[in-house]
Amino acid sequence: MIKENLEAVHKKIADAAARVGRTDKITLVAVTKNHPVEMMEEAARCGVTDVGENRVQEAMQKLEAFPDNGLTWHLIGHLQTNKAKPAVEHFHLIHSIDSEHLLKAVNKEAGKIGKVQDILLQVNVAREESKFGMEVEDFPAICELAKGLDHVCVRGLMCMAPNYENVEDVRPIFRIARALYEDMKPKFPEGQIQYLSMGMTHDFEIAIEEGANVVRVGTAIFGARNY
């Protein structure tokens, strides 16, 4: 099933890109959270290069069961400061930096192991009360702060859209995210801001039409999750 599902997702990604005349690279992050490591292994055999996990603990268990996997690991779920250490030890890109406090904690832990941690800033573009992500108003100051830190490298922006009944309603949210992302580029060294992470199973095609170049897709590849 995974192979067929992946083919279908890749086709939808290509079709969405073609609709808006895009030819740039779009990275598919296969979200393996709440699925057994065997599914991650199967995805890797089917050509998946990037995997997304929500929880540091779960990712560490999978890394232990599937070492030398050669995959790029994305932390996409909310990160608590007390997990900053294992997060910088195990993840290539942390999408969910959503506060000054967390930014500083990740910088500190990365410094201890001599790493420069690639991160995305997660912005609560939709202003949802229940969702994670920094407030749009705090975003400029956190960008400035990040620039002064030696052990984090801001690579772009991540956002999540609400689960609207009519999926088209996400489009204005993604447009705002795209504008914020474009605004970041001149504020950082040339070429540093490269990733706009938005779009999940229900809305990744719209996200791509609106400029996402990293999409995080779980259900469409692996089926429903068991909690």
Ligand SMILES: *Cc1c(COP(=O)(O)O)cnc(C)c1O
């Ligand atoms: C779970 C999750 C996804 C994937 O969601 P699907 O709807 O299963 O594609 C993407 N991004 C984040 C932040 C998630 O927590």
